Amino acid sequence: MCLAVPGQVESLHDDAGLRMARIDFGGVYKTVCVETLADVAPGAWVLVHAGVALQLLDAEAAAESLRLLAEAARLGPTP
Amino acid sequence: MRFVEEYRDPALMRGIADAIVRRATRRWTIMEVCGGQTHAIVEHGIDQLLDPAVELLHGPGCPVCVTPLETLDRAAALAEEAGAIVCTFGDMLRVPGTRGDLFSVRARGGAVRVVYAPLDAARLAERTPDRAVVFLAVGFETTAPAVATAARWARARGLGNFFLLVSHVRVPPALEAIASAEDTRVEAFLAAGHVCTVMGTAEYEPIARRHRLPIVATGFEPVDILEGVALAVEQLEAGETGVSIQYRRAVRPAGNPAARAILDEVFEIADRPWRGIGVVPGGGFALRSAYHALDAERAFPLLAARAPVTEPAACRAGDVLRGALRPPECPAFGRACTPEHPLGAPMVSTEGACAAYYRWRGAEACA
Numbered sequence: 001m002c003l004a005v006p007g008q009v010e011s012l013h014d015d016a017g018l019r020m021a022r023i024d025f026g027g028v029y030k031t032v033c034v035e036t037l038a039d040v041a042p043g044a045w046v047l048v049h050a051g052v053a054l055q056l057l058d059a060e061a062a063a064e065s066l067r068l069l070a071e072a073a074r075l076g077p078t079p
Numbered sequence: 080m081r082f083v084e085e086y087r088d089p090a091l092m093r094g095i096a097d098a099i100v101r102r103a104t105r106r107w108t109i110m111e112v113c114g115g116q117t118h119a120i121v122e123h124g125i126d127q128l129l130d131p132a133v134e135l136l137h138g139p140g141c142p143v144c145v146t147p148l149e150t151l152d153r154a155a156a157l158a159e160e161a162g163a164i165v166c167t168f169g170d171m172l173r174v175p176g177t178r179g180d181l182f183s184v185r186a187r188g189g190a191v192r193v194v195y196a197p198l199d200a201a202r203l204a205e206r207t208p209d210r211a212v213v214f215l216a217v218g219f220e221t222t223a224p225a226v227a228t229a230a231r232w233a234r235a236r237g238l239g240n241f242f243l244l245v246s247h248v249r250v251p252p253a254l255e256a257i258a259s260a261e262d263t264r265v266e267a268f269l270a271a272g273h274v275c276t277v278m279g280t281a282e283y284e285p286i287a288r289r290h291r292l293p294i295v296a297t298g299f300e301p302v303d304i305l306e307g308v309a310l311a312v313e314q315l316e317a318g319e320t321g322v323s324i325q326y327r328r329a330v331r332p333a334g335n336p337a338a339r340a341i342l343d344e345v346f347e348i349a350d351r352p353w354r355g356i357g358v359v360p361g362g363g364f365a366l367r368s369a370y371h372a373l374d375a376e377r378a379f380p381l382l383a384a385r386a387p388v389t390e391p392a393a394c395r396a397g398d399v400l401r402g403a404l405r406p407p408e409c410p411a412f413g414r415a416c417t418p419e420h421p422l423g424a425p426m427v428s429t430e431g432a433c434a435a436y437y438r439w440r441g442a443e444a445c446a
């Protein structure tokens with residue numbers, strides 16, 4: 001139930017008093033509510049659950065932790 | 080998909096698992112507290128990869144499983160006796176209530192609809208002003224902001240026919256209850272990543288301190304879970320306790336303040352019964368007084384007059400949810416209880432531990 005899916009913000013609009021965003025989930029588009037984000041712009045990666053954005057994803061933190069993991073697992077850098 | 084595929088790399092998984100096994104000087108007992116993590120662990124055999132170093136206990140991380148039987152019966156009564164349109168997440172429809180599940184309510188003519196977003200239920204209410212629309216609101220802190228968003232919108236639009244049957248639960252009091260139990264075997268927790276995405280990690284600090292445990296906010300992909308275990312084992316081996324974050328791409332220490340503000344506006348902390356566990360102090364959310372007009376419990380008098388219900392004795396869901404019993408050890412598992420004929424919610428929910436073992440281990444688990 002806590003499953004949340006990453007997607008990329010394509011555009012933002014207002015719908016009946018709610019801030020909404022059109023999100024690209026790997027080629028599948030869905031409109032979700034972004035009232036839950038203080039600040040969001042097209043191009044941002046967000047985590048979506050039950051029709052609202054839970055948080056902005058931190059791409060730098062993601063890349064760094066993967067690099068550290070690969071090192072720790074002595075696999076060399078992942079491609 | 081980005082932020083997903085790279086966390087399912089089998090070579091990376093094995094590398095981290097081997098590093099954990101090399102690091103461990105003894106076998107540690109770690110509980111994960113999210114049904115999504117439980118399914119990933121069983122699906123990818125993470126428990127088997129880690130077996131020499133770590134025993135993984137599955138915690139109460141399935142909101143569907145802990146929703147009281149009584150709440151399901153109330154939802155059924157609203158659809159069948161009050162003529163309301165009951166909306167909820169798809170996961171709830173096959174959970175057995177006293178008189179069958181919500182699918183059977185629908186078969187008997189009750190209006191039960193599956194929605195992806197609570198806002199969809201509020202919009203349905205706006206389109207059907209002559210019908211009461213009730214959203215059966217289940218879920219952890221991850222889901223409550225979506226429900227709060229719908230409640231705020233319905234109130235701002237002045238909708239008089241949108242109601243919430245609230246059964247939201249909070250994770251930290253459940254961890255506190257498990258860690259406080261006299262016979263607890265838990266030496267570290269993996270906290271549910273998306274709950275922490277919303278709430279942050281501050282609520283876990285006192286639990287970690289009081290019980291001298293590592294608590295690691297952990298994601299859901301196999302590599303996330305293994306990294307969460309690695310961080311916990313490192314802390315255990317070093318004799319350290321405290322809260323740390325594995326799931327850094329989505330969890331900040333303060334969570335998401337904007338989402339928390341919406342949650343706070345609509346909900347307050349309340350005691351809540353957890354199915355199989357009992358009343359957990361501070362274990363859930365209830366609507367604040369400004370939102371009482373949306374509260375189905377207050378709006379529909381037929382709910383107040385209902386007799387208490389008892390759980391089927393054969394189901395050991397309470398023990399499974401506390402991590403005291405592994406699903407295949409339940410005498411009913413795979414025999415009297417299967418996903419087609421479930422005795423308890425953990426066998427039907429996509430996050431239930433019994434369903435995880437049945438789906439991914441099947442006969443092997445039964446043997």
Ligand code: SF4
Pocket residue numbers: 393394395396399406409410411412413416417421422423424425426433
């Ligand atoms: S296997 Fe079925 S009966 Fe046993 S605890 Fe799980 S849900 Fe309940």
